[in-house]
Amino acid sequence: MPLLVAKSRWHHAALSARLVPNAGVLESLPMTPADLATLIRGTAATVLSQHDLDSSVLPETVVVERPRNPEHGDYATNLALQVAKKVGTNPRELATWLAEALGADEAIDSAEVAGPGFLNIRLAAAAQGGIVSNILDQAECYGANKEYVGKRINLEFVSANPTGPIHLGGTRWAAVGDALGRILKFSGAAVTREYYFNDHGTQIDRFVNSLLAAARKQPTPEDGYGGAYIQDIATKVLEREPQVLELSDEAEIRETFRRIGVDLMFTHIKESLHEFGTDFDVYFHENSLFESGAVERAVDTLKNNGNLYEADGAWWLKSTNFGDDKDRVVIKSDGHAAYIAGDIAYLVDKFERGHDLCIYMLGADHHGYIARLKAAAAALGYDPEAVEVLIGQMVNLVRDGQAVRMSKRAGTIITLDDLVEAIGVDGARYALIRSSADSSLDIDLGLWASQSSDNPVYYVQYGHARLCSIARKAAEFGVSIENADLALLTHDREGDLIRTLGEFPAVVKAAATLREPHRVARYAEGLAGTFHRFYDSCQILPKQGEDTTALHSARLALATATRQTLANALGLLGVHAPERM
Template structure:
């Protein structure tokens, strides 16, 4: 029996109580108002509800008295083994073994769809992440956003969202100029410019530009030479970035070029829209956006007095562009160094007449550090000054890299112990979860060899305490996925999978799917095979949401 079925049963019990206590009044109670949680102590039952405390006052009674009335009604519901009232009015519900065990078949039959929901159905979501400047390989901060962003996209899609993964391609401005000057210096054998980019990759890109250019670079004027290295070099660098991300399991639906905003008139359109809304004013020869009306600490210059666009002009144009493309929600994932931009971006959203936090949401990710033998790893063989995506993958592989970057909240700095991730032991969290999945397949293979099939399903036989605990946790998967998507926190799925893996290993140690020796095959064996396969399905579905493989053998 799932929470939806329990909510329907509780509503059926509560409705006549409400009619008796408040005759002629409709309180408008629906199943959406009736929520259930797993008790922290499983001795308290399978589910707990606070409905009595929530509705006692409008029904003119005290919570414990109402809870007792509800408990008496729920005790008569099929599948409910017992109901107890605890504390100020909590209702603790214990299901009978058959009702709880039926979940195993439900999961297996649902397959890949188990855990999916409809919370974001009908919503068009633009998720922008990574968006690293094409001036060098992706560093660890960008790698964290690649793993988290792709996982979040999968979660939102699993909740029915129409998700577009978007990469904002910064091909305009001073950083690109510095990149081009660095390439030219490498080509000419000169020192790297003081404000330029170092690392072996600069020399590699410069050589590729030379090989790709159809002509004699030595005949070009300085400005033309720099523009040539800028144009070709940026293409090579961005192609490398795309390839690295693809090999990391991350692909984008849209690559949006910043330069297009400045060449298409998008900035002018954004300014005019804001002017029509009365948000623009002119002062000291410049064009300003009145962001202080929306919580910003100061108004922002949009067009400088010399006629050139200020930095925020691109943000205005880009946000309006997304909304004009029909996106209901725009989610932007930024590094910790962009924390100061959040307030002005939210003010910008409000200035367009939208709702900050709904139409626009900004996620900030903290730094990542690699540790080996207790010491920080700081240098890359290729990039020189930073550790890159390629460095991490080369050391631990894609699965371990992605999982380790996703399993912690992005609100906190993350230290990744490379020594742990290279171990094939339970200390390595991704190995622990993947091994549990592989074990479910090994159990299933052994069951076939022993003649155990899923032809028999008697859920009332799943009575061992480890079975009750495992079933209770498997039931939670849809709620975990929905909550992780709503809160934009993929790490909750990873931590949940580790819990499932632990419960499964304990169940494996206590409950046999195949009979011992010459013992006959009993209905309990086939029923446990359903539970084994259900666990494998949940582990597989969860790992899939994180973009991590679910091996069948290890």
């Protein structure tokens, strides 16, 4: 898979600038995959111009890949194969010109032509050492980018009805949405994490009916909610208002159960999410849209701009004019607002608060919302591309090869609390994040509760803990990274680890632009594996009685950079980076 994309502008002066490293680490020229792609494109532009060939044919992006066989070099590119025919030359000839020009750069150890015109590149040791120096210098900021600087993003996720505990689908979004928010912020965005509190409509009516039935010791209504939590909440309502069932006004009884019951349920939801490591900047109440007149104002806007029409006694949005498969009823023939009316008013509110991009993270049964929300935005005069809808698929729990189907507290669903109780917060978050959210997911509870290398989160966290142990032992031995000569890092395992570290910024950027936090999780696993192989092959600290050498200091610097990068990756996932295990 391509490691990065380099933009067309080339600033060789920036690449040639020496890093002023932290803590006295040897100055060296950093050459991350992004830097290399930029260097290749710039060199190609120069070479083509020198041969009176058209450099405008160069692709806007240059792809750099890690060869499957390490013996072929550190990186490879097929740029010569891409453009040779367009400029009227032979691919191998163009690759040869590029190899000669790149080989003259101090960051390149060698550039060799292979096959019909591939270019295999090895980096100079100092250039690879510069990656380590960069990480030590940037510390917790390593991997950050400026892709979304100046962008205000509203990220709405979970938004489960306050009629029961968070189920597994909502739990998946709690983990993935929180990680995406962290990654977007790391990429420069101003992110508002928002929970849409559905406290208006028939779902709340069914919830209240269920509470009343439990309080009156009656069977659960046919369309009601079951589970022990309903009885718990009904009991607490009665504890707060002991005389409520004796009131003569049924409407007042219902309102009391609604007000207290919904508050108790939502408080539980907030507490569960907080313990899960997911907090929100805004809890937006759906009911406020109706109480404030926001729905009426949005409807009037659509009537006035001609995108709402009346038919069969109802008011319809001309959503087919904006890509939807059918027009949508906004105000029903009985005069009541349809569900989409609240969605429209809420969309207006988001944009009026100054957000440039509104991302909705919805469940598997919400595919129809993609077209209707974009159509609503366009009908209101907003850019439909400023509305994104991400759809998450179902999650299933498995234990001993059998599906786990019943919650202890919720009755018919598995909840966030159930999952955390089974495998812990870190295990639950990592398990939910590490796979693409648009695919269904099976979580093996036995695997994720185990303390073994088969458990991905344990494997990554153990790598960080091992690195922390190395740092403690280095302090005891008096080994320091100050003035470390990073050009000494020439072992194959050292090179593998350094190049993997250099890929982190591109991984973060891709995770942000593609809205795919699982890329960071998979990267962390790959980095942990590469580190463990380095640890098995390269002695980092001196053995008892040995003198400390410059190589020990250099390897300790590499280990320190690895620890920092693993911590940064885990931090973006909202997963702890333990110092001991």
